[in-house]
């Protein structure tokens with residue numbers, strides 16, 4: 001693998017000499033330890049489905065009768081829905097948010113849907129002004145922008161997402177972060193987004209990339225439980241493939257921390273509330289929208305889950321979240337700064353502290 005890349009680089013420099021064109025596209029070869037981070041998000045995936053697997057009541061109510069047996073059997077536990085998350089990430093790293101065992105992961109924003117969630121996650125703090133999923137350029141600096149404006153990461157930050165609001169959330173114009181460039185203007189299905197992410201990792205060699213998937217939220221909103229669960233499993237299989245690709249590449253192997261999470265949860269009561277997610281404040285601002293949730297919001301849609309694997313993950317820190325102390329979505333931004341080997345003091349002062357289980361990675 002190493003020999004192959006050096007040979008290819010040598011061939012390319014010969015070509016550049018021949019044509020007189022400077023080679024500024026090839027990633028630099030590096031032998032030193034250089035931390036990297038891959039952030040993966042699955043939109044609107046409930047902790048209940050991650051940890052418990054298919055809910056029999058939802059299978060009964062929201063899955064076609066002909067598929068009841070198949071769905072119950074295929075997705076009968078959390079580890080059958082997301083085997084890599086439970087079998088590898090949770091064992092070798094951290095997986096938090098299982099309220100059945102007293103863990104808690106939550107958002108701090110008071111909206112409980114996507115733009116407020118992604119900006120909290122990426123900027124390290126909720127923005128109370130973001131009250132709709134509207135195409136508004138994010139006033140806050142995301143960790144992607146922070147990285148792209150620092151010499152050691154400039155030009156090595158990428159974002160690829162299935163949702164068309166990401167160029168606004170990342171404020172692509174101001175931050176200079178390429179968003180969805182790899183999709184060539186196509187509407188991104190999860191398959192295309194995922195492929196683009198793997199290709200970017202192989203070609204542009206980013207040190208920080210956010211790859212964001214959306215099928216789960218799309219299918220949940222229309223109450224298609226079997227497709228929602230199947231999207232989770234496909235997402236998990238993607239994590240396995242991604243992790244394999246990272247370990248096969250000497251540029252990433254042993255230097256890359258993977259963080260996996262969701263932007264918001266979904267409801268659980270009444271039965272059909274799993275389709276939706278929104279807060280009491282959102283309903284106070286929009287009393288006409290799903291008025292059955294006025295006053296309380298879709299209870300539980302602020303509940304999330306978080307996972308991490310790689311050299312920045314420390315074994316001890318996880319335990320500090322075992323006695324009811326919640327991890328917050330806002331902690332992700334500074335956790336990424338630290339996992340990249342950066343100084344969290346150079347990021348937005350009001351951003352939440354990094355997770356206790358994240359520390360600067362060492363060789």
Ligand SMILES: [Zn+2]
Pocket residue numbers: 044113114217221277
């Ligand atoms: Zn949604």
